[in-house]
Amino acid sequence: MKKIAIIGAGPGGLAAGMVLSKKGYDLHIFEKDNQVGGRSKRLSLGDYHFDVGPTFLMYLEILEEVFQSAGYDLHKELDLIRLEELYTLMFNDVTFHMSKDPNENASMYDKYQPGMGKSYLNWLKAQEKKLNAISSILKKPFPNYFHFLRPDVLRALPYLHPFQSVFTHLSTFNKNHNFIHSLSFQAKYLGMASYQAPSIFTILPYLEHALGLYHVKGGLNQINHKMAELIEKNGGHIHLNSPVEEIIVDKGAAKGLRVNGEAILFDDIIINADFAYAMNHLIKPEHLKKYTPEKIEKKRFSVSTFMLYIGLDTTYDFPHHEIIFSKDYEAYLKGLTGNQFTDDFSVYVHNPGLNDDSYAPKGHTSLFVLVPVPNLSAEQDWSLYKEILKEQTIDLIESKHGIDLRNHIQVLKMIDPNDWVNDYNVYRGAVFNLAHNLPQMLNRRPQNQFEDISHLYLVGGGTHPGSGLPTIYQSALILKKYL
Numbered sequence: 001m002k003k004i005a006i007i008g009a010g011p012g013g014l015a016a017g018m019v020l021s022k023k024g025y026d027l028h029i030f031e032k033d034n035q036v037g038g039r040s041k042r043l044s045l046g047d048y049h050f051d052v053g054p055t056f057l058m059y060l061e062i063l064e065e066v067f068q069s070a071g072y073d074l075h076k077e078l079d080l081i082r083l084e085e086l087y088t089l090m091f092n093d094v095t096f097h098m099s100k101d102p103n104e105n106a107s108m109y110d111k112y113q114p115g116m117g118k119s120y121l122n123w124l125k126a127q128e129k130k131l132n133a134i135s136s137i138l139k140k141p142f143p144n145y146f147h148f149l150r151p152d153v154l155r156a157l158p159y160l161h162p163f164q165s166v167f168t169h170l171s172t173f174n175k176n177h178n179f180i181h182s183l184s185f186q187a188k189y190l191g192m193a194s195y196q197a198p199s200i201f202t203i204l205p206y207l208e209h210a211l212g213l214y215h216v217k218g219g220l221n222q223i224n225h226k227m228a229e230l231i232e233k234n235g236g237h238i239h240l241n242s243p244v245e246e247i248i249v250d251k252g253a254a255k256g257l258r259v260n261g262e263a264i265l266f267d268d269i270i271i272n273a274d275f276a277y278a279m280n281h282l283i284k285p286e287h288l289k290k291y292t293p294e295k296i297e298k299k300r301f302s303v304s305t306f307m308l309y310i311g312l313d314t315t316y317d318f319p320h321h322e323i324i325f326s327k328d329y330e331a332y333l334k335g336l337t338g339n340q341f342t343d344d345f346s347v348y349v350h351n352p353g354l355n356d357d358s359y360a361p362k363g364h365t366s367l368f369v370l371v372p373v374p375n376l377s378a379e380q381d382w383s384l385y386k387e388i389l390k391e392q393t394i395d396l397i398e399s400k401h402g403i404d405l406r407n408h409i410q411v412l413k414m415i416d417p418n419d420w421v422n423d424y425n426v427y428r429g430a431v432f433n434l435a436h437n438l439p440q441m442l443n444r445r446p447q448n449q450f451e452d453i454s455h456l457y458l459v460g461g462g463t464h465p466g467s468g469l470p471t472i473y474q475s476a477l478i479l480k481k482y483l
Helices: 011-020 060-069 101-114 116-138 145-149 151-160 167-173 177-182 186-190 197-212 221-233 276-280 294-295 327-338 383-399 417-424 467-482
Strands: 003-007 024-032 042-045 048-051 081-082 085-090 095-099 214-216 238-241 244-250 253-259 262-265 268-271 304-312 320-325 347-350 363-371 408-417 457-458
Touching: 003 011, 003 253, 011 024, 011 060, 011 221, 024 221, 042 221, 042 304, 042 408, 048 363, 060 221, 060 467, 095 101, 095 177, 101 116, 101 197, 116 151, 116 177, 116 197, 167 177, 167 197, 167 221, 177 327, 177 467, 186 197, 186 417, 221 238, 253 268, 253 327, 276 294, 304 383, 347 383, 363 383, 383 408, 408 417
Parallel strands: 003 024, 003 268, 024 238, 085 320, 268 457
Antiparallel strands: 042 048, 081 214, 085 095, 244 253, 253 262, 304 363, 304 408, 320 347, 347 363
């Protein structure tokens, strides 16, 4: 029986465990924390509960395949709720309420500016063609330049527009900046600005608008707990409070792990730890060629996030998902990706209690607040700045909604970029991992079958096809090609 280890019980590691759990392997997942999930785990502050990280669930067919690989039906294992309203987008001069019905969205756009609804529907049709063209590329390994000659890649070329950014591509449909920003803020899922992200990523909002946004009863963290349960049901082993100290390499091959001082031999090893952290801390430099610490230092990484998890003793009429855009959004994006800080920032607010009463006691609210900020490449004293940013963020929410938030706060926890490093082993606090610029995509991204060392594989946001839950789950499905 082949013995396989997975380092990290985040979404990628657990999805890999699901994919492999029916193959008869002796499967072991090692997690440093006391629960599964990594940066997508559950956070509880007394009676208030939160998702630490991802709150958007889309493109269910990939997660459905992960569950099918393990012999289970996603829809029978989890309570999925499709959101009627995708999100509310608050700009200076207009608020867009995005519906799951594209026709309602088209009417909304037309009320704002005649003709914009047609631009939106044209954009939808174009994205449908693009997704159909590129989906097979994202589902297969892409280890070298020769894969650009694959028939599916050649067929997709007319839809890729590789030298256009998301912003530029959207402007070909309508040049109104609110229109463009309403369909491009998703680039921040990749830790990038819309004017930087390659135009291929206009499929992200399409996945939301055409296929829907979902919530999981109890939070997206419940996906992790359910996968852990099913992996163990299929005979796999999950070891909590078990930080991996080293990947043991001999003659260019991964041979085992050192866990709590003990060397354990394995036939194959899968890394779900943060990619740069793993290269810097889990593998001795003499075993690396392409991804030495010096070369990692030169890579481009995503932005970070400043988080507030707030328990309130009242409820407010917040939508499930809301984004408050900065006054000068383009200047904010350029500053953000240029390692600059500003008082004119954007805020994402998540109010899951609107559709799920399990997050807080009756009449109370668990509010998740995210502010995109530069990663630790930027110089900032977070020990002082986090208090300033906390107050500014609460001020912004209060002023936009005309409410008194402060006097209802019962519990509050902050996570800043240093915390992502110290508590979650995220390199530079770059929570969206390696940036998704063209020099770090497809064959130029770390590959699912690791290039420097044999019998070593990668899943998660730091490998092909990229970060974000759907592509992280897809990275695990790619393992079928190898294991």
